[in-house]
Amino acid sequence: MPIKANIRVYGNVQGVGYRALVKNIARILNVKGLVRNLENGFVEIFAEAEEEILNRFLKLINVKGRPDDILSLNVDRIEVVREGDPGYKGPWKQYSQFEIDYGEETVRPIERETVESLEWAKLYFTKLLSEFKELRNEFKEFRNEFTDYREEFQDYRNDFRNYREEFRNFKNESLKISGEILNELRSFRDESLKIDQQILGEVRELRKDLKTILDERLVKIEKDIAEIKARLGLL
Numbered sequence: 001m002p003i004k005a006n007i008r009v010y011g012n013v014q015g016v017g018y019r020a021l022v023k024n025i026a027r028i029l030n031v032k033g034l035v036r037n038l039e040n041g042f043v044e045i046f047a048e049a050e051e052e053i054l055n056r057f058l059k060l061i062n063v064k065g066r067p068d069d070i071l072s073l074n075v076d077r078i079e080v081v082r083e084g085d086p087g088y089k090g091p092w093k094q095y096s097q098f099e100i101d102y103g104e105e106t107v108r109p110i111e112r113e114t115v116e117s118l119e120w121a122k123l124y125f126t127k128l129l130s131e132f133k134e135l136r137n138e139f140k141e142f143r144n145e146f147t148d149y150r151e152e153f154q155d156y157r158n159d160f161r162n163y164r165e166e167f168r169n170f171k172n173e174s175l176k177i178s179g180e181i182l183n184e185l186r187s188f189r190d191e192s193l194k195i196d197q198q199i200l201g202e203v204r205e206l207r208k209d210l211k212t213i214l215d216e217r218l219v220k221i222e223k224d225i226a227e228i229k230a231r232l233g234l235l
Contacts, residue, residue: 003054004083004090007045009061011076014041018063018073019100025060026098029053034091036101046091 009018014037022035022045031054033047045061047054058078065074081087093101 001050002048003051004048004088005046005054006081006087006089007047007058008079009043009045009075010078012065012067012070012072012074013043016071016073018043021063021073022061023098023100025057029057029060031057031098032095033098034093034095034101035098036092036103044092046095 019035019037022043025031026033026035026047029049031047031049033045035043035045038044047057049057058080062075062078063073065072067074067076081089083090
C-alpha cells in the first residue's frame with residue numbers, strides 16, 4: 001500500500017540543482033509527488049510510494065557535501081511526516097507523476113523546461129566544482145610529496161656526481177690496465193712467434209740430420225746384405 005509523506009529538507013539545498021536531483025531520483029524509483037523551494041531557504045517534498053521505496057528515496061536524497069562551502073550541495077537534516085501522523089498536511093497541489101513546482105517562477109512549458117535545464121546545469125556545476133576542489137586538495141598533497149622527492153633527488157644527484165667521478169676514474173684506470181695487458185699480449189705474441197720460428201728451424205735441421213742418418217744406415221745395410229750373399233754363394 002502506498003505511503004504518503006510530507007518531507008522538509010534543511011541545508012544548502014537551493015540554487016545548487018537539488019530539485020532536479022530529487023526529481024530524477026523520484027522518476028528512477030517511480031515515486032509520485034512534488035518538490036518546491038520555500039522562502040526560508042528549505043526544500044519541501046511531497047512523496048507517494050511503497051514503504052520500502054520511500055525509505056530508499058529518503059536515503060538517496062540525503063546528499064552530503066561540504067557544509068562550509070556555500071557552493072556545495074549539502075543536506076543537514078530531513079524531517080518526515082507520514083500520512084496519519086500529527087502535522088501531516090498532504091500535497092499542496094495536484095500531481096500525476098513527480099513534478100518540480102516552480103510556483104511563480106514559470107508560466108509556460110518552455111519556461112519550465114528552461115528552468116529545469118538550468119537546475120541540472122547548477123547540479124553539474126556544483127558536482128564538478130566539488131570534484132575540482134577535491135582534486136586540488138589531492139594535488140596539494142602530491143605537491144608536498146613532490147617537494148620531498150625533489151629534495152631526495154638532489155641528494156641522489158649529488159651521489160650520482162660522486163659515482164660519476166668514481167666511474168671516470170675507474171674507466172681511466174681500466175683503460176690504462178687494458179693498454180698494459182694489450183701490450184703484454186702483443187709482446188707475448190711476438191715472443192711466441194719468434195720461438196715458433198726457432199723451433200721450426202730446429203725441426204727442419206733435425207729432419208735433415210735424421211734423413212742423413214737413415215740414408216747412411218740404409219747404405220750400410222745394403223752393403224752388409226751383399227757381403228752375406230757373397231759368402232753364401234748367392235752372387
